[in-house]
Amino acid sequence: MTVLGILITVFLVLMLLSVPIAVAMGVASALALLIATDLPLVAVGQRMLVILDSFPFLALPFFILAGLFMEQGGITRRLVDFAAIFVGRITGGLAQVLVGANLVMSGTSGSSVADCAATGTVLIPAMAKAGYSRAFAAALTAAAATAGPLIPPSIMFVLYGAIANVSIGQLFIAGIVPGLFVGLYLGIAAYLISKKRQYPKLPPVTLREAAITTVKAAPALLMPIVVLGGIVGGVFTPTEAGAIAAVYGFVVSMFVYREMKWSHLRGMLVTTGVISAAVMLIVSAASLFSWILTRERAPELLAGALTHFTNNPMVFLLFINIILLVLGCFLEAISLLIMMTPILVPLAAAYGVDPVHFGIVVVLNLTIGLNTPPVGMNMFIVCAISKITVTEYTREALPFLLALLLVLLLITYVPQTVLWLPASLPS
Incomplete structure (x- = not known):
């Protein structure tokens, strides 16, 4: 053999x-x-x-630790309250708050699973109490967490960039618009379902209440601005940004919000070490x-087979999307990213696909897999929180999965949605 x-x-x-x-x-x-x-x-x-002798990989434990600091510091509750100011008055107010909170959370944790667990723990019980279907709340929570790896800082972008030798800073910037599209499409889907089921709006807030809530959330909201601003401005590299994010998260959680104790530090360092x-x-x-x-020349053989089948990069991207969506149903996202990136990036280059654009497409594909049976991690988290079956979850998840697939098609076949922002900023 x-x-x-x-x-x-x-x-x-x-x-x-x-x-x-x-x-x-x-x-x-x-x-x-x-x-x-x-x-x-x-x-x-x-x-x-x-492979481990790579400077960009140093960013990985720092971003993980930064996310743990911010979660321990009570960030979720403050970001939920902040999101409610802007979208709570829309039909299905709590559903819109859930989507908005996940978008904002994405800028602090860098992980879909972390966002899913944090917002789900707070909002699924609140939505059920307000009359929302538990399955609806669970499905929307899992889908909204898809924005986690797209909006910087992103652990998956760090891994892809380090393995594929692609600028992590460019990936961070390129993921912003697709992440916002995820929020927009899911918000529209949630609105249509909420209107049909007559889910309620949230009560209005006064200007004073809005100002107080914004001030409380401001330290958390500044993290992605500090990270991205430093990278774009050339103040520090993405790897150094990870260390700065960790220090910032520690200071905010320990001395500003004062919800993290010194006794928590050892456990979070151990968790960071284990995950890393x-x-x-x-x-x-x-x-x-x-x-x-x-x-063994497997990429060349695969490239030869594909080019014999088609020379069209659009058909190639469709083929890759189908493969990754299917594999994502059965394999864990980060494992699949690490395994497939060295194989697929040379193929994409052979078809003239920009490596930054390709990275965003790959990450969104694999993140969608976190929401699908039989092994989707987000699916299991929200089912456990909401105490529903996988069958109940799947039935409610279908419209949100459709919305995510529409975003995937948009960023796949309109590369400018991904590339225009990195191109418009200083290199």
């Missing part, structure tokens, strides 16, 4: 046995090298370690896996 045959066969068998993806990629790669090549076993360790180590283990295993694929 060939190297590729052993690699793919062992990997698929291990995945069917529910072996963790990092272990599956590592074992499949090691067996393929040992059985079908003359390379020494030490090559496995070397290839797994070389898990991600970097996947990165190492995926690096070895993709190196073997590249060594």
Whole structure:
């Protein structure tokens, strides 16, 4: 059997046995090298370690820690109150607040799963108490959290940029408009459903109440402005921005909001270390896996097959969207991103697709997968919070998934929606 045959066969068998993806990629790669090549076993360790010697990866634990600081500091409640000022008076007020709060939360956590858990814990019970269907609230929460990895800072953009050698700052800026489109399309879907079901508006707020709420939320709202402003202004690199975001989150949560205690710090540092180590283990295993694929000319073979099928980049992007949406239903988003990026980016380059545009398309694809059965992490989180079944969730999630697919089609086939903002700002 060939190297590729052993690699793919062992990997698929291990995945069917529910072996963790990092272990599956590592074992499949090691067996393929040992059985079908003359390379020494030490090559496995070397290839797994070389990818970790990358400066951009230093941003990963800092952005994770910044998100944990802001969550512990009571940011969710303040951002929910802030969002209510602007969208609460629309039909289905709490539904619009949920979408708006997720958009604002995205600028502090960088993670879809974190946004989903934070806003879901606060708003799903509140929406149920106000007469909203629990399944509706759960489905909208999961869908709205899709904006998390699109609006900076974004953990998935850090990973994609580091692996594909693409500017993380450009990715951060390019994700803003697609993230806003996610909020707009979901807001329209929520409005139409709320109007049909006669879900209520929120009561009006006075100008004084609005001012007080805005002042309370201002420290949290400033984080993405500080991060993006520093990157765009050339004050610091995206990696340094991660450290600044962590320090800013610590100061705001500890000394401004005063909801984080020194006793919380150890647990958050441990959590950051565990999450970072898990991600970097996947990165190492995926690096070895993709190196073997590249060594065996798999990207060239795949590119040849695709170009024989079509030379049209629009058809290529449709093909990639379908593949990623299907894979996203069965594999975890970050694992899939790390595994597929080294394979797909050269293919996209062969078709003349801008790597920044392609990165936004890939990340949105994989984030949509977080909301779909059978393994969507956001789906399981909101089902647990709302105490509903996956079947109930899926029925209510369909219109929101349709809205997300429309955004995906928009950014795929109108690249200017992604690229005009980075092009209009200083490099």
